[in-house]
Amino acid sequence: MFDRNTGEKRLYGINASPGISIGKAYIVDKEGVDVVEKYLIREKQLKKEVNRFKSAVKKAKDELNAIIEDTPEDLRRHATILETQRALLKDKMIYGKTIEIIENEHVNADWALKKAVSRVKSMFQKLPDSYLRERAADIGYASDRILRNLVGAKQVNIGEIYKRVILVANDLSPAETSQIQLEKIKAFVTNQGSKASHTAIVARTLEIPAVLGLEDATSVIQNDDVIVVDGSTGMVVIHPGEETLIDFAERKIRYNDQKAALTRRSHFPAETSDGIRLQVMGNIELPEEVVSVLAHGGDGIGLYRTEFQYLSRTDFPSEDELFDKYMDVVEVMAPKPVTIRTLDINGDKAISNTSGSDEPNPALGLRGIRYCLTKPEVFITQLRAILRAAAFGNVRIMFPMISTLDEILEAKKVFNETADSLNKEGISFNKDIDIGIMIEVPSAVVMADLMAKEVDFFSIGTNDLIQYSLAIDRENSKVANLFQPLNPAIIRMVKHVTDVARDNNVKIFMCGEMAGYPIHMPILLGMGINELSMNPQSIPAVKTMIRSLSFEDSKLFIKDVLKKTSAKDILDLLQDSYGDILPDKYITG
Amino acid sequence: MVESGKEYSREVVIVNELGLHARSAAKIAKLAQNAKSTIWMMEKSEKVDASSIIDILTLACPKGSKITLTIDSQSDVDILNDIVSLIERGFEE
Structure with missing residues (x-):
């Protein structure tokens, strides 16, 4: 719903954890660099383009090495997933294929990588075994890491959020929620999930408002957008107008007062x-x-x-x-x-x-x-x-x-x-x-x-x-x-x-x-x-x-x-x- | 596509519970990447390059699958044997 007068946009999802929060959005989106431009590369520049790709892969590998080194002993299982991702970076179906596409089709590295990856992903989606189908996600993480280095986007590391934000994500796994510095999170907004999902339980335990199951929150909401999260009714307002802000600020005070009265x-x-x-x-x-x-x-x-x-x-x-x-x-x-x-x-x-x-x-x-x-x-x-x-x-x-x-x-x-x-x-x-x-x-x-x-x-x-x-x-x-x-x-x-x-x-x-x-x-x-x-x-x-x-x-x-x-x-x-x-x-x- | 000579090809059965999943495929690919020429993995009619995790995964081999490994160059026979032994040991999982 888009209001032409105020520029407000309202999304309706599942009210997973009550309370109201107003703040800036912080998108944790694995497909956040999905908009990839395609442009042609002149013959002379091809070698340079291939090298640009190679150094992005190298950078991705260095990043993963650093994360693996930082992973404490007791989270070793998580590290093996990262090691697999590191191995995928150099896999010929991604690495070799991308270089081949750059050279044969004279296109930029970003586009070539995206093309190579989507071919691999579609191959996986046809597999009979659900475990293997889900491995397409691992390939996605590995290639996104390269892509982010190609376009120079800042690496998303949920462990390092430095200001209090509203976390907007596709979905959060238990492993990811354990990485988050929860005191930095004012509210949760996700595409997937329901009242009984892990994120909902964490949110209610910590008394943080949460609206889940919005389906396209990560594509509609932009980083640093001011948003209002009403976890009681399951609504999110993007670019709230002044009146909406005042209204929700008042509701928030009322909610907190009532909660305090009940607790007493x-x-x-x-x-x-x-x-x-x-x-x-x-x-x-x-x-x-x-x-x-x-x-x-x-x-x-x-x-x-x-x-x-x-x-x-x-x-x-x-x-x-x-x-x-x-x-x-x-x-x-x-x-x-x-x-x-x-x-x-x-x-x-x-x-x-x-x-x-x-x-x-x-x-x-x-x-x-x-x-x-x-x-x-x-x-x-x-x-x-x-x-x-x-x-x-x-x-x-x-x-x-x-x-x-x-x-x-x-x-x-x-x-x-x-x-x-x-x-x-x-x-x-x-x-x-x-x-x-x-x-x-x-x-x-x-x-x-x-x-x-x-x-x-x-x-x-x-x-x-x-x-x-x-x-x-x-x-x-x-x-x-x-x-x-x-x-x-x-x-x-x-x-x-x-x-x-x-x-x-x-x-x-x-x-x-x-x-x-x-x-x-x-x-x-x-x-x-x-x-x-x-x-x-x-x-x-x-x-x-x-x-x-x-x-x-x-x-x-x-x-x-x-x-x-x-x-x-x-x-x-x-x-x-x-x-x-x-x-x-x-x-x- | 048929290899000449018995020593160039070995059969092995996947014994670990999870079958050929990402972690085990990564272990095979790591070994195969040291080969001079391509090491091939075949399951039924599918044939893939063992140096690619992604290729291996697309075989979608559960526990009990019978795999044939072949090499193009005799100099890779040690690597071939290492891979077979890795699979036989269930990837040490």
């Missing part, structure tokens, strides 16, 4: 008007995040993701290392509960030191408990660390990706054997802890009545449950709009699991994204969920919402919800019934 009340319990108390917990990945959970009034840790200790390294963490990380959390939180989820390797966070990580379809592959049961030595090391940490606080253990009853029995068997061996070794530990499972695979929903006999609690992981039940890849922006927590199918599944849990005296928790939105509270409360776990930043608003509800009313409300036939109808019903008591539309997501 966040330490009061989440108790309904009729005296039912819910536990509102925080999800964490790093021990450091405990501070944030406590600051936002969390009643404990409902999900401690343990994958981080296994990333960016070439060997497995030792028992003592893991024990230290768990202790950091358990001791600080005690006597509040800490729910440790055992290793749940998945697609974009695959461990670096196992060759089996390259699966064609990781979401349906060897992950979670499946992986742990095939790698007993890895599993036992982690269980030992958890059992030992359990002696120092209130620990619960949770197994992810359970899809069959046998997996629970087997995992519990390993758990008991591990406790026995600790006992024999005379090491202090505590095995009297709650054992639970993630309910995130549809088969676990169907089997919940039998599984309930084997565990102390269920924790519904809505992100994966929605992905597997509705067959939606949440990272795919083409279908991300169908990733609906309020889809009647999901509501019914959650209801079924909750009913089964109540009938079997099993505690019922929820730790997916769904638990973090105030607007979902009437449904989750009405179904009788005992405990909700979410991003620490969502805790205050969720608590405030629960305090304004009545359990009995919510139970009745569920009956109306179950009559609705679509996610939209359910959302409308929620908004009609509870819209006026929502803490603030900007904080509800």
